[in-house]
Amino acid sequence: MLDVFIHWLGATPVSQLIQKVFWIIPTVQAVHILAISVVLASMAMFDLRLLGLAGMRSSIASLSRRFMPWLWGALIVLAASGSILIVGEPKRSLGNLSFLLKMCMLATAIIVTLGFQSVLKRDLKGGSADLAPAHAMLAKITGLLSITLWVGIAVAGRLIAYTG
Amino acid sequence: MFDRFLQWLESTPPAIAISESSWLFPGIESVHVLAIALVVGSITMVDLRLLDVNLRERPVGELIAEVLPWTWISFAVAVCSGALLFSSNATHYWGTVPFRAKMLLLTLAGINMLAYHATIHRSVDLWGRRPPTPRAAKISGGLSLGLWIGVVTLGRWIGFV
Numbered sequence: 434m435l436d437v438f439i440h441w442l443g444a445t446p447v448s449q450l451i452q453k454v455f456w457i458i459p460t461v462q463a464v465h466i467l468a469i470s471v472v473l474a475s476m477a478m479f480d481l482r483l484l485g486l487a488g489m490r491s492s493i494a495s496l497s498r499r500f501m502p503w504l505w506g507a508l509i510v511l512a513a514s515g516s517i518l519i520v521g522e523p524k525r526s527l528g529n530l531s532f533l534l535k536m537c538m539l540a541t542a543i544i545v546t547l548g549f550q551s552v553l554k555r556d557l558k559g560g561s562a563d564l565a566p567a568h569a570m571l572a573k574i575t576g577l578l579s580i581t582l583w584v585g586i587a588v589a590g591r592l593i594a595y596t597g
Numbered sequence: 598m599f600d601r602f603l604q605w606l607e608s609t610p611p612a613i614a615i616s617e618s619s620w621l622f623p624g625i626e627s628v629h630v631l632a633i634a635l636v637v638g639s640i641t642m643v644d645l646r647l648l649d650v651n652l653r654e655r656p657v658g659e660l661i662a663e664v665l666p667w668t669w670i671s672f673a674v675a676v677c678s679g680a681l682l683f684s685s686n687a688t689h690y691w692g693t694v695p696f697r698a699k700m701l702l703l704t705l706a707g708i709n710m711l712a713y714h715a716t717i718h719r720s721v722d723l724w725g726r727r728p729p730t731p732r733a734a735k736i737s738g739g740l741s742l743g744l745w746i747g748v749v750t751l752g753r754w755i756g757f758v
Contacts, residue, residue, distance in 0.1 A: 459757045463750035466630065467637065470749070474638020477667070488663070499652065587634060588627040594756075595623045 451521030483576030632675035647738025657725030
């Protein structure tokens with residue numbers, strides 16, 4: 434089933450074009466890495482703050498307002514550039530263990546982020562100046578989970594080139 | 598002379614271990630990509646502030662003092678992991694255009710940063726508290742952003758030649 438889809442996708446004119454023009458894949462990969470650097474740096478800053486290791490002068494709410502738009506913006510760029518890479522080389526990614534692992538971690542990271550943001554939003558709505566003190570432990574768990582997942586996503590992404 | 602050095606580099610035990618192992622190169626490469634992502638991501642924050650694009654409410658001096666230690670730590674990791682990757686196939690990498698161009702842009706980015714710190718940054722307390730940033734700071738930030746995008750692009754290109 435997957436093989437049929439991979440074969441069909443690889444035969445489409447768009448895929449053929451990406452395969453033929455030698456500079457498309459390296460260029461799109463470069464864009465992909467640049468967007469990953471935006472995600473990793475933003476999330477490192479935010480997660481280190483959640484863990485209480487850096488940026489303690491700023492509130493969690495203000496850092497959230499500062500970094501979340503960059504996360505979602507970069508994720509859109511990543512989805513677009515990643516899609517081009519998949520269409521160009523469907524066999525390399527789809528069905529690749531590292532790729533599947535990467536997508537699972539990505540889905541988890543997004544759920545963790547959305548979950549934490551909704552808790553934060555509720556606390557702020559409830560009149561709290563920042564994340565409620567009752568959620569301090571949740572912030573630490575989220576920070577650790579999030580940074581681990583994003584690092585794992587980047588590593589699994591690079592390993593797609595090496596696994597089958 | 599330099600060819601001899603590259604050959605010697607390839608014959609060192611770590612270089613041989615990396616080129617013979619099936620997982621050392623991908624492993625070190627992953628570390629390299631992570632480190633570069635943190636270097637470029639953190640520098641981009643500062644560059645965009647110098648360009649008056651984001652973090653406008655943050656004093657420039659304060660932002661740089663807060664971000665730069667993370668940049669340097671990541672840069673050190675990127676240099677070490679990059680040197681290991683290079684050593685595994687030094688003669689080949691040295692002969693490629695993207696590698697040489699990447700090193701050139703890296704040097705220019707370093708010079709740009711030194712020039713910034715030696716000149717405009719000295720008076721950061723005067724201009725950095727609130728926007729707009731002076732033109733010299735914008736030029737420096739724009740140059741840095743362009744050079745680092747070039748470094749990443751060329752770096753990825755090394756794997757394709």
